[in-house]
Amino acid sequence: MATERLISPTETSPVEEHANWALRPKTLDEYVGQPDLIERLLIAIQAVKSRQDAASDIEHVEQLEHVLLHGPPGLGKTTLAHVISTELGTKVHTTSGPALARGTDLVAVLTRLQPGDVLFIDEIHRLPVAVEEFIYPAMEDFRIDVCLDTGLNARTVQINCAPFTLIGATTRAGLLSSPLRSRFGITHHLKYYAEHELVHILNRSANLLKMSASDQDSSTLSQIAERSRGTPRIANRLLRRVRDYADVRADGQLSDSIVDAALQLEGVDAIGLDDLDRSYLSTIRKVYNGGPVGLEAVAATMNEDTGTLEDVVEPYLLQIGFLARTRRGRMLTQRACEHLGLEKLPASFTEEPLI
Ligand SMILES: Nc1ncnc2c1ncn2[C@@H]1O[C@H](COP(=O)(O)OP(=O)(O)OP(=O)(O)O)[C@@H](O)[C@H]1O
Numbered sequence: 047m048a049t050e051r052l053i054s055p056t057e058t059s060p061v062e063e064h065a066n067w068a069l070r071p072k073t074l075d076e077y078v079g080q081p082d083l084i085e086r087l088l089i090a091i092q093a094v095k096s097r098q099d100a101a102s103d104i105e106h107v108e109q110l111e112h113v114l115l116h117g118p119p120g121l122g123k124t125t126l127a128h129v130i131s132t133e134l135g136t137k138v139h140t141t142s143g144p145a146l147a148r149g150t151d152l153v154a155v156l157t158r159l160q161p162g163d164v165l166f167i168d169e170i171h172r173l174p175v176a177v178e179e180f181i182y183p184a185m186e187d188f189r190i191d192v193c194l195d196t197g198l199n200a201r202t203v204q205i206n207c208a209p210f211t212l213i214g215a216t217t218r219a220g221l222l223s224s225p226l227r228s229r230f231g232i233t234h235h236l237k238y239y240a241e242h243e244l245v246h247i248l249n250r251s252a253n254l255l256k257m258s259a260s261d262q263d264s265s266t267l268s269q270i271a272e273r274s275r276g277t278p279r280i281a282n283r284l285l286r287r288v289r290d291y292a293d294v295r296a297d298g299q300l301s302d303s304i305v306d307a308a309l310q311l312e313g314v315d316a317i318g319l320d321d322l323d324r325s326y327l328s329t330i331r332k333v334y335n336g337g338p339v340g341l342e343a344v345a346a347t348m349n350e351d352t353g354t355l356e357d358v359v360e361p362y363l364l365q366i367g368f369l370a371r372t373r374r375g376r377m378l379t380q381r382a383c384e385h386l387g388l389e390k391l392p393a394s395f396t397e398e399p400l401i
């Protein structure tokens with residue numbers, strides 16, 4: 047159920063991914079937001095390019111250092127990998143941690159690379175340990191040590207691969223082993239986007255979707271941005287939903303009231319909370335007096351899966367300060383009660399944050 051949520055930051059279907067593809071920025075110039083990261087990348091890419099121009103010897107051409115991007119889903123990690131390879135003028139090869147089940151899968155990928163190419167590994171935290179060991183020499187010296195035979199006959203064969211740039215993406219940087227993490231030259235945490243950045247992204251998307259100029263009014267777009275949970279993927283999805291609603295109910299004309307009506311129909315409120323968020327918060331308030339309560343207890347009451355609540359409901363509620371995680375369990379905050387019109391928490395209610 048949760049994966050079908052309109053405000054889910056993860057991809058919901060291949061059709062959506064296809065629609066999103068057209069909305070992706072192609073160059074660093076077009077990329078909105080994450081200014082620190084973009085600046086770091088601009089400098090690194092320009093330095094590499096100028097050194098490449100100066101180098102006379104093809105053998106010693108430098109490539110961009112390996113880049114690790116981590117942060118919540120839907121913030122543009124995959125998009126950035128493509129942008130970087132476009133800027134470098136090289137090809138990007140895409141794979142993911144779970145797809146590289148054995149060392150030989152990695153060898154197959156690495157031997158296909160041309161000098162300077164980008165290898166993008168999504169969900170790199172799910173790379174099996176056995177494959178991780180293969181990747182260390184590849185990242186450092188562009189060689190793969192393959193072990194043939196076992197026991198007395200065991201021998202290692204070295205296979206060289208072209209110098210490449212690895213771009214790793216993960217939503218769970220904490221799960222990455224420290225030897226792997228330390229082999230990345232550029233590590234960056236992607237942050238949630240500010241409202242004006244989302245308005246900018248929505249504006250660009252509205253243009254690409256060929257929506258009329260009056261629909262790109264910034265007050266209408268900022269209404270969508272406010273409900274997007276700081277995430278471009280959600281912003282684009284809401285925009286498409288609102289466009290459908292406007293086409294059917296308002297001759298294609300967007301207005302504040304149309305945005306409101308369209309998103310209310312989808313159960314998304316003024317700050318981007320949906321039914322699942324609201325039922326989670328009100329369960330804690332009504333059944334558990336605002337907490338502290340263990341996640342398992344809330345999940346059992348709601349008949350939901352604990353993993354779903356932890357991964358898709360809690361992160362945003364924690365971020366906007368509606369929920370506190372304490373040593374003794376989850377607790378609501380006064381702000382959450384105010385927003386949902388729930389009974390106020392008693393004055394004696396104190397929050398004791400987790401270390
Ligand atoms: N800076 C941006 N400017 C414009 N659009 C963006 C930007 N960042 C992301 N998007 C849009 O958001 C969508 C999701 O981005 P992307 O697929 O790169 O996220 P992700 O971080 O890889 O997510 P996941 O962790 O789920 O793989 C893209 O299709 C793109 O349209």
Ligand SMILES: [Mg+2]
Pocket residue numbers: 123124125168215
């Ligand atoms: Mg991605």
